[in-house]
Amino acid sequence: MAAMAEEHEIGDDELLDVADNPTQAASLHKALRTLANNSNVGPELQEMAKGVLSGRIGMKDVIESDRYMHAITGRLGEIHDAAEHLSPEDRRRSEERAEKMVREQEEAESGSAKRDDRRK
Template sequence: MSNERQIQDEDLMDVAQDHEQAARLRKALKVLAENPKVGGKLQEMAQEVLSGRMGMKEAIETPGYMDALGDRMNQIRHAAENQTAAEREESRAKFAEWQKKQDEEEDRERAERDGPSLNLVTGPRRGGGRGHR
């Protein structure tokens, strides 16, 4: 998939409420597309959307893809229900660490995207750079 065209955040604005949500959605799709543990229809859907061959809205309306998402959510729910108290605590700690990293990365990306550009090109000053009289 590395040689294929990749959609940008703006391409997801038909389903996202704002640019940050679009960025998070694209990032989530990328994780689904690249994680070998995902596999099947869910991974296929993410790859189709990221490549631009299918829009997110179309993917949402495709029963096979939404069935795969529902199945995965049920697997996650069942796994969570069958955890021991120690496993739950370990999962919470891992999630908290992961969430902290995600927040830091989002803050960094937001600062890069919204911050002032250091590559501003300006024209010559009026008056040839001489002081005001």
């Protein structure tokens, strides 16, 4: 992990070729950092995230790569299966966490838009 800190890391703007807007690019960047630093996602997804963050691999290359897309869809399948087996109480808590995350994201976007308006 120390080597990652020494490497160049791409900026949000370098993800705009696959993101619809700067907010989505920032979210993708954050997700890539999470994957890169989480050994629970498996070595292939960690390698992919670190490669994108360092600029060695482009997100378009990842999307076009059968190897990486297989790893991503496999992990999504595991998440879906786990969600299917949640107890009603765990499902309720998960939905509450998801709603909170959406509200926080909307608040962050709203705050960013207000800051942008003040700069104009």
